[in-house]
Amino acid sequence: MSASQTERRQGGFKLTQENIVFFIALLLFIGFSVLLPGFFDTSNLLSLVQNVAILGILGIGMGIVVIGRGIDLAMVSTMALSTAWTVALINRGFGTAEAIGLGLAFAAAVGIIMGVLVAYVEIPAIFATLAMSTVIYGFGRLALVDLDVIYLPDNAIWLRSISNSFLGVPLPVIWFSVLAIVAYLFLRFTKWGRYFYAIGDNRAAARITGIPVRPMTVIQYLISSMIAFGAGLITASLLASVNIRVAQSTMVYDVILVVVLGGIGLSGGKGGVRNILVGTILIGILLNGMTILDMPFTMQNIVKGTVLLIAIIVDSLANPRDEQTAQQGDI
Amino acid sequence: MKKIIGRTLAALLALGSVSTAMADQFDDGLAPSYFDAFKGKKVVFLPLAMSFDLPQVWAKAMETQAARLGYDFSVRDPNWSSDAGAQALTTLITEKPDLLVVHNPDMQVYARLLQRAQKDGIPVIQINLKSVATTDAYVGVNWYEVGLHQAKMAVEACSPAAGKSGKIAIMQGTPTNPNNAITMTAIEDTLAKNPDIKVVSSQSADWDATKAHAVASTVIKQNPDLCAYVGLWEVMDAGVAAAIREAGKTGAIQLITNGGGQKPACDNIENGTFNGYVSYDAIGQARDLTDAIAQVLQVKAKPGSQPYGIYTPIKDISRDTMRANSCWTMEDVAAAPF
Numbered sequence: 240m241s242a243s244q245t246e247r248r249q250g251g252f253k254l255t256q257e258n259i260v261f262f263i264a265l266l267l268f269i270g271f272s273v274l275l276p277g278f279f280d281t282s283n284l285l286s287l288v289q290n291v292a293i294l295g296i297l298g299i300g301m302g303i304v305v306i307g308r309g310i311d312l313a314m315v316s317t318m319a320l321s322t323a324w325t326v327a328l329i330n331r332g333f334g335t336a337e338a339i340g341l342g343l344a345f346a347a348a349v350g351i352i353m354g355v356l357v358a359y360v361e362i363p364a365i366f367a368t369l370a371m372s373t374v375i376y377g378f379g380r381l382a383l384v385d386l387d388v389i390y391l392p393d394n395a396i397w398l399r400s401i402s403n404s405f406l407g408v409p410l411p412v413i414w415f416s417v418l419a420i421v422a423y424l425f426l427r428f429t430k431w432g433r434y435f436y437a438i439g440d441n442r443a444a445a446r447i448t449g450i451p452v453r454p455m456t457v458i459q460y461l462i463s464s465m466i467a468f469g470a471g472l473i474t475a476s477l478l479a480s481v482n483i484r485v486a487q488s489t490m491v492y493d494v495i496l497v498v499v500l501g502g503i504g505l506s507g508g509k510g511g512v513r514n515i516l517v518g519t520i521l522i523g524i525l526l527n528g529m530t531i532l533d534m535p536f537t538m539q540n541i542v543k544g545t546v547l548l549i550a551i552i553v554d555s556l557a558n559p560r561d562e563q564t565a566q567q568g569d570i
Numbered sequence: 571m572k573k574i575i576g577r578t579l580a581a582l583l584a585l586g587s588v589s590t591a592m593a594d595q596f597d598d599g600l601a602p603s604y605f606d607a608f609k610g611k612k613v614v615f616l617p618l619a620m621s622f623d624l625p626q627v628w629a630k631a632m633e634t635q636a637a638r639l640g641y642d643f644s645v646r647d648p649n650w651s652s653d654a655g656a657q658a659l660t661t662l663i664t665e666k667p668d669l670l671v672v673h674n675p676d677m678q679v680y681a682r683l684l685q686r687a688q689k690d691g692i693p694v695i696q697i698n699l700k701s702v703a704t705t706d707a708y709v710g711v712n713w714y715e716v717g718l719h720q721a722k723m724a725v726e727a728c729s730p731a732a733g734k735s736g737k738i739a740i741m742q743g744t745p746t747n748p749n750n751a752i753t754m755t756a757i758e759d760t761l762a763k764n765p766d767i768k769v770v771s772s773q774s775a776d777w778d779a780t781k782a783h784a785v786a787s788t789v790i791k792q793n794p795d796l797c798a799y800v801g802l803w804e805v806m807d808a809g810v811a812a813a814i815r816e817a818g819k820t821g822a823i824q825l826i827t828n829g830g831g832q833k834p835a836c837d838n839i840e841n842g843t844f845n846g847y848v849s850y851d852a853i854g855q856a857r858d859l860t861d862a863i864a865q866v867l868q869v870k871a872k873p874g875s876q877p878y879g880i881y882t883p884i885k886d887i888s889r890d891t892m893r894a895n896s897c898w899t900m901e902d903v904a905a906a907p908f
Binding site for chain 2: 277280282283286287289290291293380385386387388390404409474477478479480482483484485487488526527530531533535536537
């Protein structure tokens with residue numbers, strides 16, 4: 240019996256993790272709208288989405304890799320160092336386009352190296368990308384940039400303008416939406432997109448079917464690295480500076496959180512862009528509401544952790560694991 | 571007469587040409603022993619990380635001084651990891667350098683190791699954040715004073731008596747961080763004396779500009795009549811500045827921050843990004859530090875027996891008080907004598 244038949248039998252609704260998280264988000268949204276003056280306000284809602292746009296963009300890149308049963312722990316390092324190099328090059332007098340081209344090439348090279356390590360050298364993704372994350376940071380510090388914080392020069396006008404707003408909507412929100420639509424179409428309707436699901440679901444079977452498993456894996460990491468570079472550029476533009484210390488922060492876990500929270504299983508082959516959007520929006524609503532409440536830092540961490548736990552607990556009660564649904568490599 | 575001129579010239583040459591001719595000091599009763607005190611000494615600097623302005627300035631100054639006085643200077647860079655730092659410190663204690671210059675990540679983590687170093691006969695100078703362990707010298711800022719200055723600026727800018735809303739917001743780094751905690755105590759103490767100032771938000775952004783931007787953009791929308799944002803570090807506050815700029819409130823919301831006074835800070839004051847800036851003048855600290863090194867190596871007291879402090883005289887910079895030399899560049903540091 241296929242999943243869609245099960246859904247139909249239960250009246251078209253299934254208590255998936257995505258739905259659970261969506262309901263939590265909806266509850267919080269309604270709660271905050273009623274209780275917090277100024278929450279349900281167009282400008283606040285736009286800033287809510289803007290504040291998680293970068294996280295969401297990274298989440299989409301991570302999601303694509305996770306669907307293919309990989310993980311890219313180097314995403315934040317790639318983002319920080321490739322953008323930092325771009326901005327450093329602009330500071331050294333390179334043209335904006337050249338600098339961006341070089342930064343993108345660096346990110347692409349990183350992605351290809353990681354892909355090759357995972358696909359051909361057959362190092363488990365978690366180790367390959369974790370190690371690469373350190374290598375990228377170390378190499379970047381040694382050869383590309385010598386400061387933690389690099390400021391965007393005043394003359395980089397069009398790089399600054401990619402975080403402006405358009406008709407009152409902050410551009411990062413638009414970039415996030417555009418990427419979400421493109422990623423949705425890509426995963427849903429292109430051959431490569433379908434390959435990713437096949438590989439994530441059952442790598443051996445995908446290979447027997449004739450899917451070029453190894454090249455596709457390389458392409459996944461290439462995509463996630465280039466998306467990371469894009470997210471970095473938007474951040475640099477927004478803050479007029481790049482801080483490479485994020486490479487050593489826990490940001491990459493926030494990205495994984497967004498992906499997993501929305502219901503893309505780390506075992507691969509499941510989920511899509513909608514899951515990432517749901518996860519991102521929940522985090523956005525939480526952060527925004529807690530900021531308006533002026534909740535202390537430690538309290539915010541407790542709330543975030545608790546909400547995540549609730550989502551997982553409800554999911555494991557609603558969808559208990561068993562031998563049949565569990566996959567090899569499931570974490 | 572000729573002889574004196576000759577000797578003076580020789581002395582000047584010796585000063586200029588590093589270690590080559592230090593034996594030829596003019597004997598004024600002190601100079602020979604002064605130069606002797608440094609010869610062949612080993613000074614090691616343990617920073618938080620070498621990738622930001624402050625340790626780079628201090629290290630450059632020590633390098634210049636080492637070249638002038640002929641001591642051996644090296645850096646152990648733990649790159650923000652206090653574990654790696656503690657390990658480096660442990661190794662250094664067995665290596666027995668003649669002087670340790672330590673930049674603490676917090677008040678506790680190195681405390682016992684610093685005491686052990688002193689017990690083993692290694693003098694220790696701490697810089698910019700004092701550990702609970704007191705050592706031979708502390709050179710650096712008094713974080714409480716930084717908080718007082720920032721709070722005073724906010725009160726002056728926002729007092730309802732001056733027709734302002736009296737609403738301010740605070741952007742903290744990491745609350746458990748000692749310089750964060752000490753600065754906050756000062757701000758709270760000042761605000762307690764000024765009940766007409768209301769803190770509408772006091773959030774933490776973990777020293778991260780992206781998080782600071784997210785928080786500030788929400789707070790600014792919630793409080794349209796916000797008068798000032800007090801931020802605890804200029805790099806993080808770039809995020810607050812971006813939020814203020816986006817909301818079109820540059821100038822309407824005063825941004826008051828602190829930092830080491832490098833050139834980009836003054837650029838930001840000039841272009842209105844920062845309205846008030848408490849500078850702890852890293853280049854001045856560098857001079858204080860090299861002086862402390864000279865003192866500790868000359869006096870040769872039993873390590874830890876005569877501790878003293880050189881608290882950085884901090885300066886408040888705003889567009890009105892800014893002067894050509896308010897900020898420094900790395901070139902200034904490289905060209906300066908130490």
